[in-house]
Amino acid sequence: MSTKMTKEQLHGMVADIVGPMFAKLEERIADGKSDAAKMLADLALGSAPRLVVSADDERRKSLNAVVFMQSMALAAKPGEKRSAEKIAKEMEFENVAKVLGTTDATAGGLLVDPEFSTEFINFLRAKTVILESGARTIDMPSGQLMLKRADTGATAAYRGESANATVSELSTGEVALNAKILDVLTPISNQLLSRGSLNNLELVRDDLVAAARDRMDSVMIRGVGSAFAPKGLLFQAATANKVDETNAVGTFNASTTAEIVGDLGEMIRKLMDSNLGMTHLGWLFSNQIWKRFFTELDANSRPVFRDELMQGTIFKIPFLATTNIPANLTASAGSGSGAQASELYLADFFEVLVGQTEGMKVSVSTEAAYDPGGGLVSAFQRGETVIKVELEHDMIERRNGVAIAVLESVTWGATA
Numbered sequence: 001m002s003t004k005m006t007k008e009q010l011h012g013m014v015a016d017i018v019g020p021m022f023a024k025l026e027e028r029i030a031d032g033k034s035d036a037a038k039m040l041a042d043l044a045l046g047s048a049p050r051l052v053v054s055a056d057d058e059r060r061k062s063l064n065a066v067v068f069m070q071s072m073a074l075a076a077k078p079g080e081k082r083s084a085e086k087i088a089k090e091m092e093f094e095n096v097a098k099v100l101g102t103t104d105a106t107a108g109g110l111l112v113d114p115e116f117s118t119e120f121i122n123f124l125r126a127k128t129v130i131l132e133s134g135a136r137t138i139d140m141p142s143g144q145l146m147l148k149r150a151d152t153g154a155t156a157a158y159r160g161e162s163a164n165a166t167v168s169e170l171s172t173g174e175v176a177l178n179a180k181i182l183d184v185l186t187p188i189s190n191q192l193l194s195r196g197s198l199n200n201l202e203l204v205r206d207d208l209v210a211a212a213r214d215r216m217d218s219v220m221i222r223g224v225g226s227a228f229a230p231k232g233l234l235f236q237a238a239t240a241n242k243v244d245e246t247n248a249v250g251t252f253n254a255s256t257t258a259e260i261v262g263d264l265g266e267m268i269r270k271l272m273d274s275n276l277g278m279t280h281l282g283w284l285f286s287n288q289i290w291k292r293f294f295t296e297l298d299a300n301s302r303p304v305f306r307d308e309l310m311q312g313t314i315f316k317i318p319f320l321a322t323t324n325i326p327a328n329l330t331a332s333a334g335s336g337s338g339a340q341a342s343e344l345y346l347a348d349f350f351e352v353l354v355g356q357t358e359g360m361k362v363s364v365s366t367e368a369a370y371d372p373g374g375g376l377v378s379a380f381q382r383g384e385t386v387i388k389v390e391l392e393h394d395m396i397e398r399r400n401g402v403a404i405a406v407l408e409s410v411t412w413g414a415t416a
Helices: 007-022 024-028 035-044 060-075 084-090 094-102 190-195 200-222 257-273 287-295
Strands: 119-121 136-139 144-152 171-178 180-189 242-244 281-285 317-321 342-348 352-356 360-365 384-397 404-410
Touching: 171 352, 171 384, 180 190, 180 200, 190 200, 190 384, 200 360, 200 384, 257 342, 257 404, 287 317, 287 342
Parallel strands: 136 352, 242 404, 281 317
Antiparallel strands: 119 360, 144 171, 180 384, 281 342, 342 404, 352 384, 360 384
């Protein structure tokens, strides 16, 4: 004997299960305080009007469950020729339609969340301060890239009549980019996914993407570099381009306005002396340094940098402030003592190259094994879904570090 439910039976099942859940909501309808309550109560009886939500509506993600219920209820109406899957598609909720079209409601399919496929998302291209400052991205599909460069140029000289011409040659070198792997994964309980919001997986994914983005930014600014991680601006900068702040008083935050202006000008001069194109200049500094710029006053108590700062520039050069430049470094003797110093960077970011393989890869699996510390465990056996974010990249300043200037032991804005 067939056990398949008819539409009428399915309609009755939905009403019996969901109806009591919304019974109390009907009490709020009479006073007209809750249109949402009326809609949900109607859904329990399969009598709600067709729900229409635009693709860019901010409520769309939170309405997945409502659309699921309405599609089931409308499809179960006597005389209805459309399937629940088709109704969901007509309302342009493809993820809900996928669940309705690939699961059997009578076999527990109502409890199954939408399938999440592997995605490739270039979240990092405009989110890190390194890339926002103008560093150029280049593809390296094989994970390695070699670039030729001129290390020294030929030298010309005057000569006398009938004397030999000066012989001088261009010397060349190579810039190597080798992809470094950055990744992070998180296991999520399947119960959390099925009992919570349909967006739980997306929320976890976004958190992992933010974590990867933050780590990439931090390393590309101050990473010491290794076989497994990129070398940051600090350690790629030429030694001659690293100087301490000028602080004649020798105590925290005691640099005068003239000393601050002089230090900034010296950083610009160092890049100019290297004959760079100076086409994509950018400052990077901590929020502590931003504070000193914002609060700096002249002898008449008028802001020195504030107006320009609010336009996003210092000396007409764009800046970005970030917490990935610390403000708890140990100051040198000339700037006081203690751990409240920071750093300020100036670079021609046209000379900074970020090589990437395939952008960011987001993978989701219910069968993967992972090691939380102490040995491999099975996501399938533990009833978990594992989400992993992974990317491969490297960074190089292609001019032997002369396109980067670093002001160190900066206590501007420090409080003690």
